[in-house]
Amino acid sequence: MISYDPLFQTLKRKHITEYQLVYKHGFSAYIFNRIKHGQNITMKTLDTLCFILNCPVSDIIEYHKDK
Template identity: 35%
Template sequence: MHISYNPLWKLLIDRGMNKKDLRELSGISTSSIAKLGKGENITTDVLLKICTALNCQISDILETITDEDVENNEIKIHQEDSNG
């Protein structure tokens, strides 16, 4: 299983916000933003700051995806890259 922050990015788009806005509103570091962008692990403290700033639940900013879904998505990306 992997964590995906795609729900967070969709939420920011829906609210007309960007990563800089999120960083300033929540008080998280640029390195935390970078980790989120790369889908890397971050602390629960950072997740809590984001949820507090956006007035949302943790399930609104992340989701779990299976290894199979990750592999299928990577295959799809590689196919699109070679076709485009």
């Protein structure tokens, strides 16, 4: 299972709010809502987040083996 927990930790660490991500950086509010609900995102979205936050993929997602 893919978890977006690292993204929320990265946003907190970099002092970036959801509002700033959407309105200052032009990130889609719809896609951010999908992330908050644990739904799938595209590799392009992942690339965009890495670019905006200037971080590696591991700061956005992590993998947890299903039980």
